[in-house]
Amino acid sequence: MAATTSDRVAIALACAGCHSPQSEAMVDLTDYGADPMRQALMRYRSETDGTTVMHRLARGYSDADIELLAAYFDVGAPTP
C-alpha cells in the first residue's frame, strides 16, 4: 500500500514532542532535509552500544518508517 502524506505527518508527530525552534538542547528539525534525517536515524540505529535517548528511540523504527520520516523532512520535495 502506497504511503500517503497523512502517514508521513503522523509518524513525524512524535519528533515534535522534543524538537522545535525552542529546543536548544535538541536539534531544530525545521528544514532538516531528507538525507540528513535518513543518515542520522540509520546511524543511531546501527550504533548498538549507543545509549542516548535517540539511540534508544531509533531502534524502534523500521527501514520503511525511516523512509517515511525522511520523506516528511524532505524540504526539496515539490508541493502538490
Place this chain on the structure above:
Amino acid sequence: MNRIDRRTILRTLGLGAATMALPWTAFAKTQARIVIIGGGFGGASVARLLASLLPSAHITLVDANATYTACPFSNLVLGTDRLLSDQEFGYAGLESLGIKVLTALATDVDPIGKTVTLQSEETLSYDRLILSPGIDMRWNAIQGYDEAAAKQFPHAWKAGPQTTLLRNQLDALEDGEPVLMSVPTAPFRCPPGPYERASMIAHYLKTRKPRSKLIVLDGKDSFSKMALFQEAWAEHYPDHLEWRGASDDGTVSRVDTAGGSVETDFETFTAPVINIIPPQKAGLIADRAGVSDATGWCPIEPLAFESTLQPGIHVLGDATIAAPMPKSAFSANLQAKICALGVARLVSGLEPQSTVLANTCYSFTTPEEAISIAGVYSNKNNNLESISGAGGVSPMGADKAIRAAEAAQARSWFKTITTGAFG
C-alpha cells in the same frame, strides 16, 4: 491551500517540511462542532492542531481554570528556587487561533443527545467530544485520606495551591524533623514522578535542613528507573532519603490527620510534613460521560483514541488505558496530535490510520542532573504495544556530563511541549 498556509501548520507542529499534503479540500470543508473538555497537555494540544487541520470547524475548549499549572518541573518548585509561576500557562495563544475557550467546569455529558452541560447550566452541542480531564484522586482508598485531609497532608499531584502548600510545609520544617511520602501502586500519573520528587525533597533537606530525612513509604517493590534512582540516592542523599518497599512494610493503609501520622501494617509514622500521593482514577467527568470502566480508567481504540464505550467521544492522556504508553505529558501531547489527525479524517469521511508512537520522560535526580526513559510503540491492528528492542533507560554509572546533558534536554523538552500545547 497554498504554501504559506502549510507553513503555518508546520510551525504549529514545531516541524518543517514542504510535503504536507493532507486531504486539504476535504478537511477545509467540515463545519463540525468539536468540544474539548480539559485544557491540559492533552486538551490544549488537540485543540491547537485541530484548529490548523480543520479551519472551518467550530472548536470549543472548556477548562475549569483560566490558568493551567503544569506538573512537569513542579518537583523543582518543591526542592529548588524554581517558582510556581514558571509552571503557569494561559489560553490566549489558543484563542488567537480562533478556538473558543470557556473557563467553566463541565458537570455532565449526554453521549446520546451529544451535549455537554456546564456548571452554569449552559449546554454545548457537539459532533465529536474530546476528553482530556487528567486524574482525580480515589478519596478514602487510603483510609482517612479525603479532600479535607489533603489540606493537611498535601498530595501535590495536581500542580497549583497543593504544590505551594507542600513547599510551605517544607519551609516551616525544623532541622532534624522527618518528612514522609506515600506512593501508590500502578497505574498512576507519571510513574517516575514520585522518585523525582523524593530526589528533590532530599536535595532540599540536604542543603537547607541537613539533620532532617525523607522516608518514602511505597506500595510497590520496584519502580520506574529504580536502579538509576537508587544509584543517584546512594551518591547524593545517603543521609537524607530512605525508601521502603511493600515487602518492607511500605504500604500506607490509613492516615490520621489529628495525630499527624500515617499507618502501615505494622508501624505508625509521625511527621510534621506528610506528602500522600494517593491512588488515582480518570477525571470525574469521564464517569459522567460513561467512558470509564470498572478500573476507573478509560478504554480507547489506539488509532484516534475514540472511546470503546461511547462512540463519538475521544479520550486522551492520563485518563486513558493506553499502557504500555505511560501517563505522561509527552504521551498526552502525542496522543492529542494523533487524535487530531484521526478526528480530522473521521469528520471528513476518512478512516484513521496506524503509525509509530514514542515517549520520552526525563527525571531530575539533582537540580543539575537528570535520567531518562524512552519507549516506542505501534498502534497497528488496533493494538497499542511496545516495539521490542527499542526504548529503555539512561546508562548506569554514567559520568556527570551525560546526566547534565539529559538535564539540558529536559529543560528544552519543557519549552517545546508547553509551546506545542499553549503557544
